[in-house]
Amino acid sequence: MKLTFEKLALFPAAMTLVLACAASAVAQNPQGAAGGLTIDSLYRAAIDADPRFHALQLQADQTALRLKNIESERLPAIVAEGQAQYQSDVPTAPVLGPGGQPLFSPPKDTYDAHFRIDQRLFDKTIQPRLAAERAQLSEAQARIRTALFGLRQEVNEAFFSAALLQERAGTLAATIEDLESRLGEMNIRVREGASLAADAAAIEATLLERRQDEADLRATRRGALARLSRLTGRTMADTDVLGLPELTAAVMQARGAVDVTRARPEYDQFARTRERLARQQDVATAQDQPRISAFARVGYGRPGLNFISDQFESYGLAGLQVQWKASNWGTTNREREALALQQQIVADDEAAFTRGLGRSTEADLAAIDRLTIALALDDRIIGLREEIERSMRLRFQERVVTSAEYLDRSAELLQARFARAGHRVELAQASARFLTTLGLEVR
Numbered sequence: 229m230k231l232t233f234e235k236l237a238l239f240p241a242a243m244t245l246v247l248a249c250a251a252s253a254v255a256q257n258p259q260g261a262a263g264g265l266t267i268d269s270l271y272r273a274a275i276d277a278d279p280r281f282h283a284l285q286l287q288a289d290q291t292a293l294r295l296k297n298i299e300s301e302r303l304p305a306i307v308a309e310g311q312a313q314y315q316s317d318v319p320t321a322p323v324l325g326p327g328g329q330p331l332f333s334p335p336k337d338t339y340d341a342h343f344r345i346d347q348r349l350f351d352k353t354i355q356p357r358l359a360a361e362r363a364q365l366s367e368a369q370a371r372i373r374t375a376l377f378g379l380r381q382e383v384n385e386a387f388f389s390a391a392l393l394q395e396r397a398g399t400l401a402a403t404i405e406d407l408e409s410r411l412g413e414m415n416i417r418v419r420e421g422a423s424l425a426a427d428a429a430a431i432e433a434t435l436l437e438r439r440q441d442e443a444d445l446r447a448t449r450r451g452a453l454a455r456l457s458r459l460t461g462r463t464m465a466d467t468d469v470l471g472l473p474e475l476t477a478a479v480m481q482a483r484g485a486v487d488v489t490r491a492r493p494e495y496d497q498f499a500r501t502r503e504r505l506a507r508q509q510d511v512a513t514a515q516d517q518p519r520i521s522a523f524a525r526v527g528y529g530r531p532g533l534n535f536i537s538d539q540f541e542s543y544g545l546a547g548l549q550v551q552w553k554a555s556n557w558g559t560t561n562r563e564r565e566a567l568a569l570q571q572q573i574v575a576d577d578e579a580a581f582t583r584g585l586g587r588s589t590e591a592d593l594a595a596i597d598r599l600t601i602a603l604a605l606d607d608r609i610i611g612l613r614e615e616i617e618r619s620m621r622l623r624f625q626e627r628v629v630t631s632a633e634y635l636d637r638s639a640e641l642l643q644a645r646f647a648r649a650g651h652r653v654e655l656a657q658a659s660a661r662f663l664t665t666l667g668l669e670v671r
Contacts, residue, residue, distance in 0.1 A: 264469030267387050267660065268671045270460050274379045277461030283372050291365040298357050302348060310341040319536075334531060335538045342527025349548075350520040353511065360507035367504045370497035377493045380664045383459055388657035390452035391470045395649035397445045400438060403642045407435040410634075413625070427631040434635050438642075472652070473670055475659035479596060482668055486589050491667030498578040505567045505574070512563040518552035585665060592662035599655040606648035613641040 275281055318334045411431045417423040446466065453464045482489065524546040532541030617637045624634040660670045 264471035265464075266471050266671070267383065267473055268669065270383050270387060270456065270462075271380055271670070273460035273462050274383050275376050277459070278376060278379060280372055280375055284369050287365055287368045287372070291361055294361050295358060298354060298361065301351070301354060305346045307344045307346075308342075309344070312339045313337070321536075333538075334536050338530060339540070340527055340529030342525055342529070344523065344525045346521050346523045346549075348519065348521045350518070352517040353514040353519075356507065356510040356514045360504065360511050363500065363504040363507040367497065367500040370493065370500040374493045374497050377667070379459065380670075381661070383456070384657065384660050384664060384670075386452055386456040386459060387470060388653055388660070390449050390456060391472055391656070392650060392653040393445050393449035393452060394470055395653055396646055397442060397449065399642070399645040399649050400442050400445065403638070403645075404435065404438050404442060406638070407431060407438060410621075411435055414631070423627065430631040430635060434638075472656045473660065475656060475663065475670065478663060478668065478670075479659045482663060482666055483593060486586065486666065489666045489668070492581075492585070492665075493667065494581055495578070495667075498574055498581075501574050502571055505571050509564050509567050512560050512567070516553060516556065516560050518550055521549050521551075523547060523549055588665050589662060592658055592665060595658040596655065596662060599651050599658060603648065603651045603655055606644070606651055610641070610644045610648055613637075613644045617641045 314337045316336070318336055320333045411428065414423060414428040414431055418425050418428050450466060453466070453468070457464045524544070526542070526544040528540065528542045530540045531537040532539075532543040533545070534541065617640075620629060620634050620637040623629045624631065663670050
């Protein structure tokens with residue numbers, strides 16, 4: 229058998245033929261993708277049921293509020309202020325008037341109440357800050373989608389665990405039905421005195437063991453379905469059938485583009501992070517630009533604009549104001565350099581992630597090839613086992629062999645069918661894991 233595997237590995241054409249045979253075998257599965265619960269519908273249900281899914285809209289609502297706050301900086305800012313104070317000294321006139329009193333002497337207690345309106349006329353930081361906020365939203369949502377994508381592997385594990393038990397239960401049911409027929413025949417022969425009661429007892433004991441196995445399988449499957457139900461938020465009954473997906477064509481197409489496929493949501497997250505860092509660089513650059521605003525102020529107080537007056541007066545003033553940092557001692561340049569270094573870190577993380585995917589897909593592809601070969605050989609093995617079992621059954625009915633010998637051959641056939649069922653599900657699981665690792669749809 230080892231020699232056969234090596235020859236198959238050496239000839240791609242032979243491997244393609246084997247893949248086609250495996251696809252045909254899976255397509256013949258009576259519980260295939262044509263009926264029952266499909267894995268892609270369970271993916272969607274798991275995402276919809278996860279509380280993090282609602283965070284996508286919450287993030288958008290949060291960003292909308294922050295954008296409105298930034299946009300509101302274009303509107304006039306109105307401030308009301310009031311102040312009362314006492315000072316220990318005030319300026320007085322150097323010239324004395326009649327009676328030796330200063331010509332003017334302001335009061336030491338002063339009062340002021342005013343409204344001030346500021347209107348920005350030129351501010352180059354607003355647009356970069358809006359862009360940075362939107363980029364931050366895209367990054368945050370990409371991070372949530374990446375986290376939600378991890379649910380696919382959990383669904384895969386629960387789905388294929390239940391599917392394997394389902395396949396084995398179906399195989400076991402056929403064996404139980406056959407044993408029931410053999411037991412019925414044997415009981416008739418015992419009553420007629422043509423066989424010993426021990427032969428019927430051996431068949432009945434084996435039948436009871438198989439029924440025990442069936443009960444264990446169904447109980448274990450209920451546990452797998454319960455896990456799947458908790459993941460997806462959907463109620464599942466024991467009678468629900470899981471349809472195995474047909475993925476051979478998708479795998480064959482994807483394996484030729486492993487190194488260039490960028491469908492994983494992590495790649496979008498890396499891109500959104502780079503975009504956010506670029507927009508933050510724009511914000512840092514815009515901080516050095518001058519800002520121009522108009523202002524107006526109206527108030528009432530003592531003194532008003534005439535600081536030597538001791539009367540309450542109303543007043544008003546207006547003008548333009550320019551703000552510009554002539555030098556920030558290299559702060560902006562250092563901030564841009566720090567952001568550029570962060571972009572390099574993101575690029576390195578992306579490269580490491582890509583290499584990790586490559587390693588994972590190599591293991592998946594090796595498993596797919598191994599299981600494809602095994603599944604192609606399973607049909608031949610089962611055909612031979614069925615032929616042996618039929619021959620042994622005829623000989624048993626003719627009382628040439630004992631019931632123990634017949635039951636041994638029946639058990640060997642059951643194990644062969646179990647192996648095929650296991651290989652079928654494992655192949656589908658390895659294929660789904662491979663496509664999921666690449667970020668491709670599994671249907």
